[in-house]
Amino acid sequence: MPFTANKAFKARPRMLVGAKEMHYQSADGRQILDGTAGLWCVNAGHARAPIVEAIARQAAQLDFAPGFQMGHPGSFALAERLVRILPPGLTQVFFSNSGSEAVDTALKIALAYHQARGETQRTRFVGRLRGYHGVGFGGISVGGIAPNRTAFAAQLLPQVDHLPHTHDLARNAFSRGMPAQGAELADALEGIIATRGGETIAAVIVEPVAGSTGVLIPPVGYLERLRAICDQHGILLIFDEVITGFGRLGTLFAAQYFNVTPDLMAMAKGITNAAVPMGATAVRGAIHDTVVHATKSGVEFFHGYTYSGHPLAAAAGLATLQLYEDEALLTRVAALAPVWEEAVHTLRDAPHVIDVRNLGLVAGIELAPRPDAPGSRAYDVFVEAFFNQDLLVRSTMDILALSPPLIISPAQIEEVVSRLRRALERVA
Ligand SMILES: Cc1ncc(COP(=O)(O)O)c(C=O)c1O
Numbered sequence: 116m117p118f119t120a121n122k123a124f125k126a127r128p129r130m131l132v133g134a135k136e137m138h139y140q141s142a143d144g145r146q147i148l149d150g151t152a153g154l155w156c157v158n159a160g161h162a163r164a165p166i167v168e169a170i171a172r173q174a175a176q177l178d179f180a181p182g183f184q185m186g187h188p189g190s191f192a193l194a195e196r197l198v199r200i201l202p203p204g205l206t207q208v209f210f211s212n213s214g215s216e217a218v219d220t221a222l223k224i225a226l227a228y229h230q231a232r233g234e235t236q237r238t239r240f241v242g243r244l245r246g247y248h249g250v251g252f253g254g255i256s257v258g259g260i261a262p263n264r265t266a267f268a269a270q271l272l273p274q275v276d277h278l279p280h281t282h283d284l285a286r287n288a289f290s291r292g293m294p295a296q297g298a299e300l301a302d303a304l305e306g307i308i309a310t311r312g313g314e315t316i317a318a319v320i321v322e323p324v325a326g327s328t329g330v331l332i333p334p335v336g337y338l339e340r341l342r343a344i345c346d347q348h349g350i351l352l353i354f355d356e357v358i359t360g361f362g363r364l365g366t367l368f369a370a371q372y373f374n375v376t377p378d379l380m381a382m383a384k385g386i387t388n389a390a391v392p393m394g395a396t397a398v399r400g401a402i403h404d405t406v407v408h409a410t411k412s413g414v415e416f417f418h419g420y421t422y423s424g425h426p427l428a429a430a431a432g433l434a435t436l437q438l439y440e441d442e443a444l445l446t447r448v449a450a451l452a453p454v455w456e457e458a459v460h461t462l463r464d465a466p467h468v469i470d471v472r473n474l475g476l477v478a479g480i481e482l483a484p485r486p487d488a489p490g491s492r493a494y495d496v497f498v499e500a501f502f503n504q505d506l507l508v509r510s511t512m513d514i515l516a517l518s519p520p521l522i523i524s525p526a527q528i529e530e531v532v533s534r535l536r537r538a539l540e541r542v543a
Pocket residue numbers: 212213214215216218247248249250322326327355356357358383384
């Protein structure tokens with residue numbers, strides 16, 4: 116099982132057999148309130164009829180079309196529809212099947228772009244500690260999670276540096292929204308540039324809000340600073356918006372929330388409401404044109420997947436974007452975020468809580484680790500929440516991450532928080 120304590124799971128399985136809107140159904144018949152939108156991905160809620168029907172129609176009409184040297188209208192229609200909601204300038208889209216693939220695609224496009232421009236020395240990448248960019252060799256190389264790298268360390272991409280992460284409880288604990296302190300952490304990029312030479316760096320990749328390592332929200336001014344330094348040195352900026360895209364912060368993408376536009380953007384998850392796997396990498400038009408025009412004839416970019424732009428994923432994506440628009444879901448969180456913020460910060464006095472942080476419809480509740488068993492406290496809360504409080508939360512190290520579907524009601528927000536409080540108290 117992926118990223119699972121297999122022995123513990125098999126000793127006491129946590130099986131889901133159904134889902135509708137805000138709830139999962141467990142194998143023993145309980146309705147589990149979904150505090151995590153699956154894995155940060157079911158933004159419109161589960162099993163929504165327009166998406167289900169679009170997938171069924173598409174499966175009957177055109178189940179598969181090869182993407183190599185062939186096309187089908189769905190993937191072009193979805194790309195065009197995405198471009199309408201992407202930040203201005205990101206005009207081209209390359210489809211894949213997951214966030215990991217979207218990231219690896221972005222890294223490859225960055226290299227291909229510099230090569231096409233004759234800047235063949237720009238081969239280095241800069242990632243960030245505690246960054247998560249999926250599990251491809253590219254993603255774990257630029258990512259900054261030690262356990263994801265340790266077993267594979269001998270074969271990671273060789274030319275990668277990491278910025279420091281921005282998590283700073285000493286200065287920013289219990290921040291509401293963006294933490295005030297830490298913009299200067301972006302200046303570490305200047306240090307890497309001084310050591311390596313700015314002209315050797317192809318791209319910097321960050322999550323605007325780091326999710327998987329426990330909801331790390333960028334300090335005020337930090338992302339603007341990264342953008343400015345990249346611009347000064349001709350370095351591409353890649354945003355990994357796999358979890359922040361599609362309304363999670365109350366804007367279409369985090370780029371619009373922070374008013375910082377990257378050169379490339381990786382997406383997945385909410386792109387199809389997770390009903391069919393899909394990833395996508397958006398790029399500035401000039402990057403696309405440079406790569407495509409560098410080759411006179413034949414294949415311009417030697418990369419792609421059998422299932423790039425798969426008809427079912429494209430159909431699910433089009434239906435999802437329509438549903439988001441019909442229900443104004445991508446901006447719904449702007450109004451809901453203050454209610455969410457108030458609710459999650461009431462957990463401040465729950466047992467062992469050492470930080471509560473929030474942005475948009477995301478929250479991180481950090482617990483004091485048990486001295487002898489780091490990570491076990493939050494894991495126990497996750498297990499207690501699932502079995503005894505009918506609530507799905509996600510634990511990562513000693514942090515509980517919350518990211519419910521964007522359709523959640525204020526009453527359900529209260530419910531998420533009160534069930535989590537009970538779980539925290541029971542585990543304590
Ligand atoms: C920021 C980010 N990038 C990439 C990924 C990898 O996506 P996938 O699991 O679809 O490969 C994730 C998954 O959680 C993610 O949060």
